[in-house]
Structure formats: structure tokens, C-alpha cells
Amino acid sequence: MFRRVRSANADNLVISEFMHMFQSFTEGELKQVIRTLVQRKARRDVKLGKRTKRAKKGTKPCSLTDKEMTVSQLGLGYVSDEVILFRYCSGKCVASRRNYDLALAKLKGQRLLTRENMDRARHSPCCRPTAYEEITFLDNRSQYHTIQEVSALKCACV
Incomplete structure (x- = not known):
């Protein structure tokens, strides 16, 4: 069973490399890699769980x-x-x-504002x-x- 190769932009070389690597794996090897990644994430979530919950709790309104x-x-x-x-x-x-805040955030993200003004402008x-x-x-x-x-x-x- 073969999957169709998805195209990746030339800008995204890392994704392209991973796609080629994973295509060379057997189904069993892919399952093992996924299992390992899921276990690592579960261990990391246990370590970060309390801090993350506390951080989410801290986001209160004005x-x-x-x-x-x-x-x-x-x-x-x-x-x-x-x-x-x-x-x-x-x-x-x-x-x-407001719309002003959303537009300013977009302009800052696209780097359309000069560097001097970007630091002062709050979005x-x-x-x-x-x-x-x-x-x-x-x-x-x-x-x-x-x-x-x-x-x-x-x-x-x-």
C-alpha cells in the first residue's frame, strides 16, 4: 500500500525531508515512531501539567x-x-x-510598520x-x- 506524495514548497525543506524519511519506513516502523512520540508527549504533559493549569488559571479579565x-x-x-x-x-x-487592534496586529505581523514605531504601537x-x-x-x-x-x-x- 503506497500513499500519494504531497507536494511541499521549496521554502519548507524540513517538512520535505521528513516526508521522504517517513515514506521509507514500513508500517510497523511508523507505528513504533508514533507510539514513542505519544509516550514522550504524555510524559512531558505530566511534568508541565500543573504549571500549565496554573498559567491558564491566571488569565483573568481586567x-x-x-x-x-x-x-x-x-x-x-x-x-x-x-x-x-x-x-x-x-x-x-x-x-x-477592536478593528484597530486587529489591523495593527496584522500590520506588525507583516512587518509593514517601521522598526521605531513597532515597539511603541500596541495592538x-x-x-x-x-x-x-x-x-x-x-x-x-x-x-x-x-x-x-x-x-x-x-x-x-x-
């Missing part, structure tokens, strides 16, 4: 996230041990992609704050301070 920290940890030059609740935006915005919406809240705190010298627009109040894909 939302507000809370983190407790001291005012000093914000890195804005204030010295205070007061603990605040800092809110920030995180998550994916895949569902919010997907970003999860960003749309409203902020101020933080009022007491520093280590017992003086009150208010910082405007430092913590996110609402998030959206923009």
Missing part, C-alpha cells in the same frame, strides 16, 4: 486588585510606616479588541484605571499628607 503596603513602598518620596490599601488594575483585555487594549482615589496618611514626622490619583478606583480596557 479588574481591580488590592495590595497592602506601606506608604514608603510606593516610592514617591514619602517616609511613612502607615499601611495603606493600594489598588491597581490587572488582567487581559482580549474581549475588548491590544490595556487594562488601565479610569478613575483614581486619593490617599491620606500620617508620615513618620506626624504630618498629614494627601496624594492625588495614586490608587485605582475603577478599571477598564483602553
